Amino acid sequence: MAGTDKRKQDIVLPDSDDAPAVILVEPQMGENIGFAARAMWNFGLHDLRIVNPRDGWPNEKAEAASSGALAVIQQAKLYDNTRDAVADLGFIMATTARERGQKKSVMTPNHAALEMRALAQKGPKAGLLFGPERSGLNNDDIALCDALIRIPTNPAYASLNLAQAVLLIGYEWFQAGAAARGDEEITVSARIAEDNLARKESVTRLFDHMQDMLEKSGFLHPPEKTPEMMRNLQNMFHRMGMTEQDVSTFRGVIRYLSEMDPDKL
């Protein structure tokens, strides 16, 4: 997954914006703090607050693991307790796999993101609270929160690490912003309401058959242009979203064309 513009690697964090703060309560492994910082910066979060990290602060392993998002680590703020870390924030949400009977609202990451975006217009910025890797947040920290976020997962394998949880919630927050919208709306499924989408095997065989015919026909020249020409054709075939019936029809077209009597042209 390349794609970062290398010229932008010397990042400058915004002075202020409505991106929620991320508060890591008593994180254990420095690497996890670094990975969490990267996940934050992938989605434009940068206000990192750390409460009583186990191995002290600054932490070399956190810096090493934060490659490309080092500024997030370097500008992180350190606190003695969770209460101070959230003092200037407005709406605090805790990510937890268990609700522990605290009778808070439980939201999906998507719902939480929409709330944070809407609340950003109406007061101090929001905060996302994450507990220690092993034990999670204690009840006193959860008591400071307005709501809980539960990430829906496979019930047989719900285990997500700290950086993965930060990544998923950061992703939803970024998605909820207008800046993230740039999707071309197409609806493949609606178009093929009456028949089944063909197996790829059918489409690639059809394509091979056509390529074979084209080769024999002398169509594929000059030779140096052939690979690109065939790739463009192949792209067209796979963009069509053919049904098995389409493949069969198209195969007939090729056969009929290739078997034409030249005298009839």
Add this chain to the structure above:
Amino acid sequence: MAGTDKRKQDIVLPDSDDAPAVILVEPQMGENIGFAARAMWNFGLHDLRIVNPRDGWPNEKAEAASSGALAVIQQAKLYDNTRDAVADLGFIMATTARERGQKKSVMTPNHAALEMRALAQKGPKAGLLFGPERSGLNNDDIALCDALIRIPTNPAYASLNLAQAVLLIGYEWFQAGAAARGDEEITVSARIAEDNLARKESVTRLFDHMQDMLEKSGFLHPPEKTPEMMRNLQNMFHRMGMTEQDVSTFRGVIRYLSEMDPDKL
């Protein structure tokens, strides 16, 4: 992020369902294959297909890194080329940071997930194609795809690793299924349309003030019940979504109550 039911660790993968296959083309590091398998299983994906892994197959590092999702690795299928790996699939999407002028539809993960869910009713199952860690997919592999997925990220830091990309797309797929729905719908932001949400500092100070008054009043007994009682109260305060005006009002209530002339009771 604990929460996995340990009794379910010996996982049994479904024989068949409509979860899309994940095809890793020429993956390099065994660890990354293992982490990708975990990310898959977090969201119920289990049909892993591997095309020409750099370090051969089976791969001990992939198995070691897949903790809890070992069955996904053990049941992975190995292929010589991408074409064979997708032969029985219907709708193939490639995750790539660049579109490379191939003129395919480009979708967000959310849009892609909705398409995959809708198409699952209409033919062979879908496939998600991921390229080698460094170079990404080559143009011939992309030519086999029906559409591309682009994950919206911070333009200054777009770099996501293989397992992160699998995690985000698996998450969207899981979300798009009815099984993932269990969200309590509340709309905090709509409720506080007229005023700003209070800073946490104001709410915690208010709460401390009240606790102080309650202590002085002799309300907090028996002592062994105090911590839980106060936590429940604190929970109520933080669930209220108070505005600064609410805090100020409530402070007045406490003051007036605490300063009442006992003779007037």
